[in-house]
Amino acid sequence: MRILPESESEICGIYQSCFNNSKCILLIENAGNVEQIQALIPKTSTERSVVLVTSRRDMALDVVIEDTLSIRLSALDPEDAVLLVQALVPNISIGQAKEISELCAYLPLPIRLVGSTIRRKPNINVDSVIKRLKRYLPPLPTSPSSFELRGLTLAPIVVIATNSWNC
Numbered sequence: 001m002r003i004l005p006e007s008e009s010e011i012c013g014i015y016q017s018c019f020n021n022s023k024c025i026l027l028i029e030n031a032g033n034v035e036q037i038q039a040l041i042p043k044t045s046t047e048r049s050v051v052l053v054t055s056r057r058d059m060a061l062d063v064v065i066e067d068t069l070s071i072r073l074s075a076l077d078p079e080d081a082v083l084l085v086q087a088l089v090p091n092i093s094i095g096q097a098k099e100i101s102e103l104c105a106y107l108p109l110p111i112r113l114v115g116s117t118i119r120r121k122p123n124i125n126v127d128s129v130i131k132r133l134k135r136y137l138p139p140l141p142t143s144p145s146s147f148e149l150r151g152l153t154l155a156p157i158v159v160i161a162t163n164s165w166n167c
Contacts, residue, residue, distance in 0.1 A: 016043055024049045031055040034064050041065070075106040084108065088115025089126070096126050103133045 019042035081101035
């Protein structure tokens with residue numbers, strides 16, 4: 001068993017060595033701030049790597065980090081979210097599809113995760129999945145103008161690809 005060093009600089013060195021002379025795609029999901037992202041970007045293989053970052057905050061990374069493309073994505077329209085649930089779970093009722101869409105805040109990734117889970121388990125009770133989602137997720141705001149959703153600031157999801165596309 002390998003024991004990690006105690007100093008942050010040694011740990012960072014080990015992390016960065018994983019990218020030496022390698023092509024890579026690094027996914028940083030739900031990033032909180034620019035500093036967090038900058039610390040994780042491979043320093044030795046920048047010409048051969050792509051970094052994809054998702055965040056609920058618009059951090060203007062295309063201004064802060066060189067060779068960056070920001071794409072702002074938003075939640076699906078409620079009707080499209082229901083269609084996505086129905087595509088993932090063909091035998092689901094319209095009411096169940098609407099409820100799952102709403103509980104997932106009309107966001108494609110959570111909808112895909114929930115839908116795929118239901119689809120992989122043919123004996124699962126969809127109503128019990130909905131009850132579990134309600135139990136573990138705080139209620140949606142009653143006002144559509146609210147900018148707070150499930151305790152997170154509701155900003156567009158930002159996907160950033162940094163470094164060279166020549167990988």
